[in-house]
Amino acid sequence: MTTRRLVLSRGAALVGAASTGLLLPQIARAQSNKIRVGLMLPYTGTFAQLGVAIENGVRMAIGERGGKLGGREIEWFKVDDESEPSKGVENANRLVQRDKVDVLIGTVHSGVQMGIQRVARESGVLSLIPNAGVHAATRALCAPNVFRTSFTNSQPTLALGKPMVDKGLKKAVWITWKYAAGDEAFEGFRDSYTKAGGTIVKELGLPFPNVEFQALLTEIASLRPDAVACFFAGGGAAKFIKDYAAAGLKDKIPLWGSGFLTEGVLDAAGAAAEGIMTTMHYADSLDIPKNKQFRLEYAKAFKMQPDVYSVQGYDTGVLLSQGMAAVKGDIGNKQALYKALETQTIDSPRGKWSMSKAHNPVQDIYLRRVEKGDNKVIGVAAKALSDSGAGCKMAAA
Numbered sequence: 001m002t003t004r005r006l007v008l009s010r011g012a013a014l015v016g017a018a019s020t021g022l023l024l025p026q027i028a029r030a031q032s033n034k035i036r037v038g039l040m041l042p043y044t045g046t047f048a049q050l051g052v053a054i055e056n057g058v059r060m061a062i063g064e065r066g067g068k069l070g071g072r073e074i075e076w077f078k079v080d081d082e083s084e085p086s087k088g089v090e091n092a093n094r095l096v097q098r099d100k101v102d103v104l105i106g107t108v109h110s111g112v113q114m115g116i117q118r119v120a121r122e123s124g125v126l127s128l129i130p131n132a133g134v135h136a137a138t139r140a141l142c143a144p145n146v147f148r149t150s151f152t153n154s155q156p157t158l159a160l161g162k163p164m165v166d167k168g169l170k171k172a173v174w175i176t177w178k179y180a181a182g183d184e185a186f187e188g189f190r191d192s193y194t195k196a197g198g199t200i201v202k203e204l205g206l207p208f209p210n211v212e213f214q215a216l217l218t219e220i221a222s223l224r225p226d227a228v229a230c231f232f233a234g235g236g237a238a239k240f241i242k243d244y245a246a247a248g249l250k251d252k253i254p255l256w257g258s259g260f261l262t263e264g265v266l267d268a269a270g271a272a273a274e275g276i277m278t279t280m281h282y283a284d285s286l287d288i289p290k291n292k293q294f295r296l297e298y299a300k301a302f303k304m305q306p307d308v309y310s311v312q313g314y315d316t317g318v319l320l321s322q323g324m325a326a327v328k329g330d331i332g333n334k335q336a337l338y339k340a341l342e343t344q345t346i347d348s349p350r351g352k353w354s355m356s357k358a359h360n361p362v363q364d365i366y367l368r369r370v371e372k373g374d375n376k377v378i379g380v381a382a383k384a385l386s387d388s389g390a391g392c393k394m395a396a397a
């Protein structure tokens, strides 16, 4: 099926009528009391796997809670956003204006998120961010109807600098995709690494989602830093890890990163990933009963191993379920719903977390090392880390 919009739980006639615009959304709504949930995620491109993992997590959490929200059945709508920022507003409006979703869950890419943020602020639709870490969404452009269940881009890297310096790695090269996520991840790294006494000898970058790393790896080899730190994710991360090893750098210059580097890619990267050190708000081996149970059930349901994206999707489903239960399905009762979403504790596979005033998770960041194909916890690199929420009026209140 190539259509980018899938209506999953309606009769075929209704699907046909709605997608040709013959049926007014109001009529469709009057016919059912269903909650309309929109998923705007990448299902193609370098972040395709991330979109699938998030959707799996959302469905798993809601499924475990009886498959309804506040007692109401769900009608799902999907858009593949292709991680294409230039189509962000248009794709969000497909869900909000055309499909009249009650809640929009999305997305992965920070640039695309800016489009969703605009539509969310203009329309007032409930917006749940299951990944994209763009600072503005929970800083200057924060909004009462926008909640993030993942991280800000600098949260993982704010915990990265100190453990590197503690290991005696005092001169580093930074490398990333040049877009909001990479630039903001750099901010966290720069602040933590320089504060701990490290020196960044060079910042390297390439446009998203380019994976022609060769010239940059040659430059790293000639710079001979103590370590390399980076932000990459998805298919591009797997290629970076493999190219880094193939260039002969793996055993010479330790590779560190924001933990996305080693999420969902360990099978693809194989031996090239062993030993990579990262910081992240999740780790496969976390010794928390909730994590063990989650990993077993996810693997059983989806025949694949979960990763941080699955966890973030799961937590999005949990948050939405708990919020909708609190208002007994009355999603129109915005004041009560937002209050409920703000005050939930999420019992997550990552450990329990709560919302900051700017609507971003306050969470522990773990130091991990790739060992035998797993992200193994080494320790807690930052306890209950909160994003600054700088410029968010709700945070100042």
Ligand code: PHB
Pocket (backbone or CB within 6 Å): 108, 109, 110, 111, 131, 132, 133, 134, 153, 181, 232, 233, 234, 260
């Ligand atoms: C982002 O664009 O915000 C982003 C994408 C992938 C990640 C993390 C952040 O793994």
